[in-house]
Amino acid sequence: MSHQAFDPHATLDHLARGARGERLVHVRHLPRREAELVPWPTWVDPGVYAAWSGAGVTHLWSHQREMADLARTGRHTVCATGTASGKSLGFLVPVLTALAEGSHAPTGRGATALYLAPTKALAADQLARLEAMAVPDVRAAVYDGDTPTDERRWIRDHAHYVLSNPDLLHHSLLPGHQHWAPFLRALKFVVVDECHVYRGVFGAHTSAVLRRLLRVAARYGSRPTVLLASATVAEPARLARALIGQDVVAVTHDGSPREATTFALWEPPMTSADTRRSAVSESASLLADLVLQDVQTVAFARSRVGVEVVASSTRRDLSEVDPTLVSRVAAYRGGYLPEERRELERGLRERQLLGLAATSALELGIDIAGLDAVVIAGWPGTRASLWQQAGRAGRTGTESLAVLVAADDPLDTYLVHHPEAIFEAPVEASVFDPENPYVLTPHLAAAAAELPLTEADTQWFGPTLPRLADALVAGGVLRRRPAGWFWARSDRPSDHVELRGIGQTVRIVESRTGRVLGTVDEARAHSAVHTGAVYLHQGHPYVVSELDLIDASAQVVAGDPGWSTQARSTSEFRILRADRQHQWGAATLSFGAVEVTSQITSFLRRLPTGEVIGEHPLDLPVRTLSTMAVWWTLPEDELALAGVGEPEIPGALHAAEHASIGLLPLVATCDRWDIGGVSTALHTDTGLPTVLVYDGHPGGAGFAEQGFRQARQWLAATVETVQACECAVGCPSCVQSPKCGNGNSPLSKVGAVRALQHLLAEQGRPR
Ligand SMILES: [Zn+2]
Numbered sequence: 001m002s003h004q005a006f007d008p009h010a011t012l013d014h015l016a017r018g019a020r021g022e023r024l025v026h027v028r029h030l031p032r033r034e035a036e037l038v039p040w041p042t043w044v045d046p047g048v049y050a051a052w053s054g055a056g057v058t059h060l061w062s063h064q065r066e067m068a069d070l071a072r073t074g075r076h077t078v079c080a081t082g083t084a085s086g087k088s089l090g091f092l093v094p095v096l097t098a099l100a101e102g103s104h105a106p107t108g109r110g111a112t113a114l115y116l117a118p119t120k121a122l123a124a125d126q127l128a129r130l131e132a133m134a135v136p137d138v139r140a141a142v143y144d145g146d147t148p149t150d151e152r153r154w155i156r157d158h159a160h161y162v163l164s165n166p167d168l169l170h171h172s173l174l175p176g177h178q179h180w181a182p183f184l185r186a187l188k189f190v191v192v193d194e195c196h197v198y199r200g201v202f203g204a205h206t207s208a209v210l211r212r213l214l215r216v217a218a219r220y221g222s223r224p225t226v227l228l229a230s231a232t233v234a235e236p237a238r239l240a241r242a243l244i245g246q247d248v249v250a251v252t253h254d255g256s257p258r259e260a261t262t263f264a265l266w267e268p269p270m271t272s273a274d275t276r277r278s279a280v281s282e283s284a285s286l287l288a289d290l291v292l293q294d295v296q297t298v299a300f301a302r303s304r305v306g307v308e309v310v311a312s313s314t315r316r317d318l319s320e321v322d323p324t325l326v327s328r329v330a331a332y333r334g335g336y337l338p339e340e341r342r343e344l345e346r347g348l349r350e351r352q353l354l355g356l357a358a359t360s361a362l363e364l365g366i367d368i369a370g371l372d373a374v375v376i377a378g379w380p381g382t383r384a385s386l387w388q389q390a391g392r393a394g395r396t397g398t399e400s401l402a403v404l405v406a407a408d409d410p411l412d413t414y415l416v417h418h419p420e421a422i423f424e425a426p427v428e429a430s431v432f433d434p435e436n437p438y439v440l441t442p443h444l445a446a447a448a449a450e451l452p453l454t455e456a457d458t459q460w461f462g463p464t465l466p467r468l469a470d471a472l473v474a475g476g477v478l479r480r481r482p483a484g485w486f487w488a489r490s491d492r493p494s495d496h497v498e499l500r501g502i503g504q505t506v507r508i509v510e511s512r513t514g515r516v517l518g519t520v521d522e523a524r525a526h527s528a529v530h531t532g533a534v535y536l537h538q539g540h541p542y543v544v545s546e547l548d549l550i551d552a553s554a555q556v557v558a559g560d561p562g563w564s565t566q567a568r569s570t571s572e573f574r575i576l577r578a579d580r581q582h583q584w585g586a587a588t589l590s591f592g593a594v595e596v597t598s599q600i601t602s603f604l605r606r607l608p609t610g611e612v613i614g615e616h617p618l619d620l621p622v623r624t625l626s627t628m629a630v631w632w633t634l635p636e637d638e639l640a641l642a643g644v645g646e647p648e649i650p651g652a653l654h655a656a657e658h659a660s661i662g663l664l665p666l667v668a669t670c671d672r673w674d675i676g677g678v679s680t681a682l683h684t685d686t687g688l689p690t691v692l693v694y695d696g697h698p699g700g701a702g703f704a705e706q707g708f709r710q711a712r713q714w715l716a717a718t719v720e721t722v723q724a725c726e727c728a729v730g731c732p733s734c735v736q737s738p739k740c741g742n743g744n745s746p747l748s749k750v751g752a753v754r755a756l757q758h759l760l761a762e763q764g765r766p767r
Pocket residue numbers: 725726727728730731732733734735
């Protein structure tokens with residue numbers, strides 16, 4: 001290939017030439033990291049060793065060996081190391097060794113193992129990689145909702161290694177555990193891959209399913225060792241413990257090699273006093289510039305629409321400078337046919353394609369590696385996704401370039417100005433609440449149907465078990481007998497519980513075809529798919545012709561009406577109890593249970609310019625949400641001392657509420673749609689000016705709790721973000737919120753900074 005050696009520094013200098021230098025906020029050089037190689041353990045099965053050493057893996061990386069040795073001694077272990085650090089081999093060495101050893105038992109199946117992935121695709125991918133290694137004596141198979149009935153029986157009776165997902169456990173394996181008795185009796189290992197994905201409500205559900213599995217296995221005399229693999233998150237041992245309810249050792253020192261990368265943090269310019277250029281437009285300009293420099297680049301956008309915009313504006317920019325380059329830019333939105341994907345892969349390999357705009361679907365979709373540069377339009381949500389996307393660039397022995405372009409969102413603003421939050425130890429923890437009664441109660445019903453519940457089961461489900469089980473008795477779901485709690489109904493409990501949400505869902509139905517496009521939680525349905533709403537589904541606009549709450553469906557028609565809609569609402573809250581409190585001088589910070597009452601009252605139609613073209617009343621019922629929240633109060637006279645006069649208090653608190661919601665994902669793996677907020681200049685329960693941030697799911701999801709645990713870091717980041725923003729009176733990068741029910745009014749940017757600074761200064765001061 002005639003391609004010249006790529007120089008990321010010269011390329012970056014070119015991108016940041018002239019006045020554009022101001023947009024380049026930070027450059028971090030991530031040096032090449034050498035592999036830490038260690039020998040294979042002597043206890044490895046010869047067939048397993050032969051398979052991998054035959055493929056050139058003559059040594060292990062240090063973290064793989066560390067995990068393998070811990071697993072071999074029966075310790076529950078979580079490996080939390082970087083993307084592409086070979087975590088799989090860390091669990092496969094002990095698991096496959098145990099399976100191969102067990103295959104010599106008289107039954108041919110002295111040991112079994114269960115592998116769980118969050119998606120079917122990932123389990124299928126693991127199986128394909130395992131089959132490619134052709135390990136002798138180990139029979140592996142995927143068992144999921146698509147497995148044909150005749151294969152199911154064979155797998156249950158003969159497979160050593162079953163690859164599946166939590167949904168299958170919940171709906172099939174656990175309710176029918178008798179059919180799995182021989183498999184469960186021999187169960188030595190349970191692997192939980194990509195365990196950082198189990199967060200929020202999904203995390204709580206998965207945790208309950210894993211505990212049900214361990215309990216049923218114990219009934220068959222098995223105490224499997226649980227091996228978990230996670231992206232790098234804060235406190236991986238705590239996450240793993242919350243998932244399985246038992247102590248877990250964490251392996252965090254990454255011994256895998258890494259090529260050098262130059263990582264640039266880029267902030268688009270303000271285009272007026274309160275508008276910043278979008279990350280998507282800015283990324284398109286960067287992509288065009290890179291293509292012109294003959295730098296092969298992929299640009300990641302968050303949505304399909306974003307991908308289209310990046311691709312089309314890049315092509316437009318190029319057509320003005322060098323029309324021959326227009327055909328060398330493509331868009332990839334996922335969902336392509338295999339031959340289309342191969343075509344794209346070949347174009348990249350042969351450098352026919354120089355620029356590609358893609359959604360993160362690329363992470364699992366097509367195989368590309370060895371590009372020169374990656375442009376990331378907007379923070380992708382977590383560090384794990386960031387490294388996954390950045391890792392798409394870099395050929396062996398060559399330095400690559402990655403550019404993160406900030407979107408107009410408080411979290412993005414904070415991160416590009418605080419590179420240590422990206423590049424140093426992670427502060428974001430993957431969190432959920434395993435004791436959320438709204439999640440745990442139906443799983444206890446399911447557990448009772450699997451095997452009667454007893455007091456001793458608190459070892460799996462925690463101390464709230466007796467209270468929740470008695471509530472199920474009162475509801476006629478369970479029956480109390482001397483031997484424990486028994487399932488009292490004729491149907492199957494797992495049919496009533498969906499793992500990926502809570503309560504009712506509303507179906508989104510395309511009127512013309514009757515096709516169900518997807519579902520939305522009832523909690524979000526009122527604001528997202530009310531009659532008249534413009535709803536984006538996978539980036540495509542639809543107009544809701546009718547929301548029918550009785551039928552739990554929203555009828556939609558495809559098409560872009562040329563405006564967007566924003567729901568307006570009123571909300572109030574009651575404090576039910578404060579579980580924990582910090583006293584910061586005159587300020588009080590609390591975490592506890594609240595009841596949030598809200599009602600969507602109308603919606604606005606807006607043109608793409610932001611201009612409002614009408615407000616339309618809605619007739620929707622009041623919703624009540626019982627959840628967990630973090631809140632703080634500061635007396636009025638203290639606010640006055642901070643320079644926030646009485647008339648300014650509502651705007652100051654409202655702006656502080658928005659910005660702190662925007663920054664909570666810094667410390668907990670949620671996005672701003674998982675949480676909500678209310679602020680008030682005088683609350684009847686506290687008698688004081690109060691700002692509240694709550695989990696948007698019944699019973700809570702762990703996010704507000706994480707905010708309370710890391711309140712200082714969270715609120716300090718919030719005030720810094722608002723203060724650092726260059727806008728005049730507030731913009732989406734700091735205090736405006738896209739989901740505000742009050743149309744972003746009133747907001748006081750300066751008042752928010754003063755109130756939050758005063759709050760933080762109170763910390764450590766006596767009352
Ligand atoms: Zn701003």
